[in-house]
Amino acid sequence: MKFRQHLRENIAAEYGTDAYLAYERLDEIIRVVSQTAPASADLTNRQVSLSMPPPTNAQGVLPTARSRESLEDSPDYTDETFLKTMDEQMAKVESFTLEQVTILRSKLKQVEGKLSSVTTTKGSSAIEKETDKIAEDFLRIEKYVNINFMGFHKILKKHDKHIPGKPIKAFYVNRMHGQSWVRGDYSDVVVRLSSIYSSLRNDQVNIDNTGSTSQSFLRSTTKYWVKTEDVSRVKYAILRHLPVFLQKTSTGESDSQMTSSVYLDNDQLELYHGRLDKSPGAIALRLRWYGAGDPQVVFVERKTHREKWTGEVSVKERFVIAEPEVHQVMTNMYDIAAKKLADKSGKSQEEADEWETLAREITQVISAKQLVPTMRTQYMRTAFQIPFDATVRVSLDTNLCMISERSFDLKGMRNWHRDPSSVLAANEITRFPHAVLEVKLELKGNNMTPPKWVTDLQNSGMLYEVHKFSKFIHGCAVMLPEDVRSVPYWVDDASIRESIIASEGQRILVDTKDINSHVGPGSNQIYNHLLPFGHAGENRTSTSVGRTATSKAASAGYTHGEDGQKDYSVNFYDDDIEDAELLASVVNDDCCEDTCLGWVFPCCTRSNIFRSATELNVAPTSVQKIEPKVFFANERTYLHWLHHSIILASVASGILAFTNQDEDNRQLKWSIYYALTLLTISLCFCVYALHIFLWRSERIKTRIPGHWDDPRGPLVLGFVLVVALAVNFVTKLYFIATNEMNDTTLVEL
Numbered sequence: 001m002k003f004r005q006h007l008r009e010n011i012a013a014e015y016g017t018d019a020y021l022a023y024e025r026l027d028e029i030i031r032v033v034s035q036t037a038p039a040s041a042d043l044t045n046r047q048v049s050l051s052m053p054p055p056t057n058a059q060g061v062l063p064t065a066r067s068r069e070s071l072e073d074s075p076d077y078t079d080e081t082f083l084k085t086m087d088e089q090m091a092k093v094e095s096f097t098l099e100q101v102t103i104l105r106s107k108l109k110q111v112e113g114k115l116s117s118v119t120t121t122k123g124s125s126a127i128e129k130e131t132d133k134i135a136e137d138f139l140r141i142e143k144y145v146n147i148n149f150m151g152f153h154k155i156l157k158k159h160d161k162h163i164p165g166k167p168i169k170a171f172y173v174n175r176m177h178g179q180s181w182v183r184g185d186y187s188d189v190v191v192r193l194s195s196i197y198s199s200l201r202n203d204q205v206n207i208d209n210t211g212s213t214s215q216s217f218l219r220s221t222t223k224y225w226v227k228t229e230d231v232s233r234v235k236y237a238i239l240r241h242l243p244v245f246l247q248k249t250s251t252g253e254s255d256s257q258m259t260s261s262v263y264l265d266n267d268q269l270e271l272y273h274g275r276l277d278k279s280p281g282a283i284a285l286r287l288r289w290y291g292a293g294d295p296q297v298v299f300v301e302r303k304t305h306r307e308k309w310t311g312e313v314s315v316k317e318r319f320v321i322a323e324p325e326v327h328q329v330m331t332n333m334y335d336i337a338a339k340k341l342a343d344k345s346g347k348s349q350e351e352a353d354e355w356e357t358l359a360r361e362i363t364q365v366i367s368a369k370q371l372v373p374t375m376r377t378q379y380m381r382t383a384f385q386i387p388f389d390a391t392v393r394v395s396l397d398t399n400l401c402m403i404s405e406r407s408f409d410l411k412g413m414r415n416w417h418r419d420p421s422s423v424l425a426a427n428e429i430t431r432f433p434h435a436v437l438e439v440k441l442e443l444k445g446n447n448m449t450p451p452k453w454v455t456d457l458q459n460s461g462m463l464y465e466v467h468k469f470s471k472f473i474h475g476c477a478v479m480l481p482e483d484v485r486s487v488p489y490w491v492d493d494a495s496i497r498e499s500i501i502a503s504e505g506q507r508i509l510v511d512t513k514d515i516n517s518h519v520g521p522g523s524n525q526i527y528n529h530l531l532p533f534g535h536a537g538e539n540r541t542s543t544s545v546g547r548t549a550t551s552k553a554a555s556a557g558y559t560h561g562e563d564g565q566k567d568y569s570v571n572f573y574d575d576d577i578e579d580a581e582l583l584a585s586v587v588n589d590d591c592c593e594d595t596c597l598g599w600v601f602p603c604c605t606r607s608n609i610f611r612s613a614t615e616l617n618v619a620p621t622s623v624q625k626i627e628p629k630v631f632f633a634n635e636r637t638y639l640h641w642l643h644h645s646i647i648l649a650s651v652a653s654g655i656l657a658f659t660n661q662d663e664d665n666r667q668l669k670w671s672i673y674y675a676l677t678l679l680t681i682s683l684c685f686c687v688y689a690l691h692i693f694l695w696r697s698e699r700i701k702t703r704i705p706g707h708w709d710d711p712r713g714p715l716v717l718g719f720v721l722v723v724a725l726a727v728n729f730v731t732k733l734y735f736i737a738t739n740e741m742n743d744t745t746l747v748e749l
Contacts, residue, residue, distance in 0.1 A: 034162040198243040242384035264371040330413040373405035402475030430503035464532035481507035495533035641689030652678035
């Protein structure tokens with residue numbers, strides 16, 4: 001699909017064509033100017049000759065009189081015409097964006113004024129509909145900005161391609177990034193929308209019950225990648241149900257605040273490898289502060305990994321210190337006893353002892369393992385939560401970057417993070433191209449089902465689950481490629497490859513020239529289907545969508561687009577690729593399970609067979625969590641099947657061995673047939689058990705999404721066995737009745 005057609009199809013009727021950039025006019029100017037534009041100038045030549053003929057143009061053709069005559073009907077366009085038109089179009093888009101945002105803000109002010117006078121349910125419903133309309137208008141504005149932003153990129157790329165002698169893309173792209181319609185912060189609209197929805201829901205601050213105990217808990221944390229163009233839509237989907245939770249240090253003017261964390265590790269990257277391998281008891285230590293300025297208050301945090309299947313849960317513990325005390329903690333000179341006495345007011349003895357234990361353990365591990373500042377993460381965090389209600393907590397991190405904290409003088413741990421004014425080299429910073437969404441659920445009591453809106457959001461197609469994603473692990477792998485022994489599986493994802501290369505971390509990536517493999521060695525060769533956007537050899541950045549509830553194929557690991565569906569997202573595409581080439585073949589909902597074999601044994605259906613990504617467009621789906629006991633459970637199930645099949649075969653063998661040769665010929669034949677039937681059934685049990693064991697083992701190993709059970713196979717085999725037993729029972733009754741009748745007849749005779 002050409003961008004010209006894409007632009008026509010995505011013009012909002014409320015705005016009209018004139019509000020968008022004049023792409024066709026700019027394209028026409030490029031076409032005309034490129035036919036007369038000279039070739040690239042020789043920057044080293046400082047001499048010219050007035051008697052030499054004109055040089056060839058950018059196309060390598062001499063601009064003869066004939067070619068000039070062919071342009072007589074074309075407008076008299078020059079390079080200055082293109083530049084002037086570009087300036088006019090950018091100014092138009094900027095002015096229109098600011099105008100629409102101003103209108104939205106005035107509408108929000110009117111709605112906020114009506115909130116205090118609302119007393120009835122009908123009035124609340126009317127205000128909610130009006131707020132929904134404002135939110136839809138805001139998303140429409142964002143789509144307008146994205147389409148124009150993409151259009152300017154495309155037209156500038158085309159200009160530099162057809163007029164290489166005068167490249168201007170770099171200049172105008174940097175200029176766009178400095179304009180208010182691109183860099184402007186309109187998050188105050190999100191905050192005000194959140195406040196209105198919170199008032200309509202009548203959210204109440206729950207009592208802090210963190211110290212209370214409950215008989216049953218279900219805690220889960222899931223991390224997702226979110227495309228930049230979907231961030232506002234995700235925010236809107238969340239704030240309809242949860243308010244924006246602003247930290248006390250926040251100014252309230254934005255829905256997010258800067259969050260910085262300095263992670264500690266030693267020269268061997270012991271903590272990094274422990275967290276990557278998910279070793280029991282693996283820890284991560286970090287110094288965190290909030291706000292864009294210099295840290296005043298620092299949180300010393302320790303995260304400890306625990307295997308959930310053992311009954312334990314991972315924990316995060318922290319205590320607060322002032323910035324000058326960081327040096328004391330890092331050098332094991334922190335006076336814990338004196339601090340405990342000074343801060344004892346307001347704390348119970350148990351809390352004070354726990355604080356002392358935590359502080360001592362952290363300072364001792366820093367000293368024993370010789371931990372130093374290694375890597376820093378920075379991002380703008382938006383938190384959604386009802387205060388003191390941990391049922392659903394959501395955080396969205398945008399503008400995520402990782403910065404190396406090595407290669408500078410620590411001065412005895414007094415400089416524990418880089419000077420913000422220092423210039424970073426390319427290999428000292430990496431910018432993550434996606435936002436990171438984290439959903440934390442804490443379900444209690446009888447209701448262990450997540451709220452419906454959470455499930456709808458997970459199935460919306462905007463979230464890409466990345467199992468166990470870690471900013472600390474990603475930053476260390478990219479910033480310290482020569483020091484890591486292994487890397488996380490997601491580094492092979494096609495969408496983040498360019499950011500890793502830009503940070504000079506290509507050492508951890510597989511060479512794309514290697515036609516045999518497009519993923520790194522080890523686990524990446526097994527888990528490459530978990531990559532949200534595919535690997536370098538199968539880039540799905542243009543076609544991949546998150547899991548959707550409407551697609552049956554998605555539950556089997558595949559997805560396809562829905563024709564005619566309208567939303568406010570912006571689709572990626574390539575000018576040189578047609579739609580038919582972008583959309584891969586998909587699973588046909590009417591096949592697979594319609595066959596007899598597929599219905600009887602779902603493990604044999606096409607939807608359960610893992611295919612190559614070249615055949616199907618594999619969608620990122622929820623990752624099955626694997627616990628060690630799952631492998632043993634599969635083995636136990638296999639052994640149980642074999643046990644019962646052996647018993648059945650033993651019974652059949654016994655029937656054959658102890659069949660009375662003096663019996664009636666009919667009964668003798670029936671006993672033999674019945675025994676052979678049981679042997680056949682027992683053999684089927686063995687074959688079925690082996691097939692299911694191998695099939696399920698492969699799915700467990702590769703975490704292929706979908707059902708891992710076979711609900712129909714055991715029913716069919718069990719039904720066949722019951723039929724065999726029933727037939728034998730009826731036959732035996734018949735033989736007994738026949739024998740009794742024969743005996744009676746003989747007695748009478």
